[in-house]
Amino acid sequence: MRPSPTELITKKRDGQEHGPGEIAALVTGFMNGALTDYQMSAWLMAALLRGLSERETLALTEAMLGSGKQLELRRTLSPCVDKHSTGGVGDKLSIPLAPLVAACGVRVPMVAGRSLGHTGGTLDKLESIPGYDVRLDVQSFRKVLRSAGASIIGATDALAPADRRIYALRDVSGTVESQSLIVASILSKKLAVGLNGLVLDVKCGRGAFMQTPKRARELAQNLVRVATALGTPTVALITNMDEPLGTSIGNALEIRESIAILRGDGPPDSTELILRLGEEMLLLGEAEAKPARGRARADAGRKGKRQRARARLEEALASGRALEVFARMVALHGGNAGVIEKPELLPQARHRLAVLAQQAGVISSVDARALAEVAIRLGAGRLRTQDSIDPAVGVELLKKRGDKVARGDVLCLLHTQSKTGSPLALAQQAFEIGAHPPGALRLVRERITG
């Protein structure tokens, strides 16, 4: 291996920039054993503390992408567009969004992740549907996409295997929190599919990994630039994550809410954000669609296009077509689509404990982070990757920011397996009750394009 592993490590340790060939040698060496785990973890720590330039991040993403199969779905299943969220509290958006966008003619080949820390995981939520299998092989993935238009699977060893190995190492070596490593990890998995476009939901606020607008913007710009440079048109929305999204936190509870959204019956905030993300996905898909389908409208302004995209999404919800696509997707993954009509088929917790308002007023804020902590204590999340989760438990919000409450009103229900030891007080403290209505919440803070 030229340069040697130690030369690569000391170069980054001393704050120098790697050439693209060096980054490729690093990843290739790691995959073929010429560079060991303990050398990679030392390099990762040096990269975290010294930082990686955008060129280095791009080279790393490309090398990780190149470590496995590249499906190039855009060649045969165009238009196909994926969405990625950096993780929030109550963020079940992927689940209704994928079938909704597919119902509008843009395929959604989604490679999703699991819950970790205070954020939920799309795969864990889907697995609360009896029978749903997230571990499809590449061939079955293509088949579901062709038939339903949307498929949500977990990362497989076929796609960007270097990311799996590097992530496992980062997880146990204190090197998760590097923006460049996060960018390479997200994009190598997503771009391995071969998309016409990618929409990023970069969460910002106390319930997100990025707590300040500055850090969220940096990450969004970094992601958009690297993905675009690698040939995938990408748009990022920076969205608010101070408040939990929708009215449920917890796996089966979030499937219920997803079904409600697809019925046109969901909470206003999660529904609105799905429509905003869906617009972006349709616009990216349309830009890539064949002339006969989309180029005729090329003279129309962007605003006109966006309005038409929104109208198509709303129609897909209202007509029930989005829900139909969801049912097909669930069935093709081996899941029981009967849960759509009978939500009681989903796992249910033994008890519902009511958390009451201690005073009258208007709810001025609901702390997403605190409720995530409540959900973890109930068993809905993981602190470590090897922890198991309980799909039935979680928090059901009956009141949200801006709602009026009387003393003794139910603020939320804790779905729990045990009557004792539930974090009632913590849940209560998550709700701040004031005298006056709070200002309007900006759901989307910013839109970042390449």
Add this chain to the structure above:
Amino acid sequence: MRPSPTELITKKRDGQEHGPGEIAALVTGFMNGALTDYQMSAWLMAALLRGLSERETLALTEAMLGSGKQLELRRTLSPCVDKHSTGGVGDKLSIPLAPLVAACGVRVPMVAGRSLGHTGGTLDKLESIPGYDVRLDVQSFRKVLRSAGASIIGATDALAPADRRIYALRDVSGTVESQSLIVASILSKKLAVGLNGLVLDVKCGRGAFMQTPKRARELAQNLVRVATALGTPTVALITNMDEPLGTSIGNALEIRESIAILRGDGPPDSTELILRLGEEMLLLGEAEAKPARGRARADAGRKGKRQRARARLEEALASGRALEVFARMVALHGGNAGVIEKPELLPQARHRLAVLAQQAGVISSVDARALAEVAIRLGAGRLRTQDSIDPAVGVELLKKRGDKVARGDVLCLLHTQSKTGSPLALAQQAFEIGAHPPGALRLVRERITG
């Protein structure tokens, strides 16, 4: 393991200071497998880039020390004092110094190292004596010390095994160059023996690891403070390493010079430095000696003591007693002491190539680093720990700084196995010849005490 490995790593990554219990947990966890190689290398990189405080360095040294046997030789073989050099070019001083000091009544239980990079290794030099075994077990080490008063051995797994494992990891993970890690590594091995005192020869200059006085002083102070805090009185001399020490670079060649020094026939610079280091060792040994032997002189000033120590050392050289101790030590290590009378029993290179002065003048400097590079190219040193060395080859200096030369004079001889491909030009360029004599060289720049 509480705190968890990842918690320890992220704490150092974020620039926080560890408590002593955390450092102990780190080392214990590493030794018992609760903390893996890839976690340790990530921590080492974080420690290198974030730095360790003096308290942390002390705790690390103590934990590494505690990972193995602690011999406490000072209980049974008092007074015993060791010397450590941070490594220079032509630095064979340990070899004549140990028997010389032992001949004056202070035992020298020396755990030495091997050549790496541009610096030589005491063990490699000793092994050029046919039969000399550096791998004595603890029992034999004590026996040689009791009988000869001095023994030079390699690190064993019994003493500070954590240092061996951590050093092996540092060597391949780009984490050698951390001052705190260097301090802990040096002292854990040295103090495991249980000394009455320790003398440090911290080299400074172009032929040393520490190239600036500032960095050398920092390292010396750090070493002295940590060793003293751990209960071993310690003195450091910061000595010049711009010029090679003595007249030989190369393993068997340096044994020849060592014998010459012990005969009172050595080069002025290496002999003088041995006397300076010997003084410090005798003073530390005397301070610890029993009242009957040393305390009666407690009223005498330090200068008087130093003069008396010097006189004893000079007498041990002149009387031949130091050489006798050396012969006994070599024999007890299984080595052929006949090399003292017949140096031709040492390995000899096939050829001697003369490097000539291109002009007349006075030698204004000899570049230690350049000659170290020449010696490595001849095969006398190692670039990597697994490289093998040739004991016979090296550089023999016929001229040193300050010497007058005529055009065509022999500056040095390359002892080499091959007539072709020897680095003659590089050797020639190491000698700078000027019109005027250079200023006096300060052999000892500074003395640092606790």
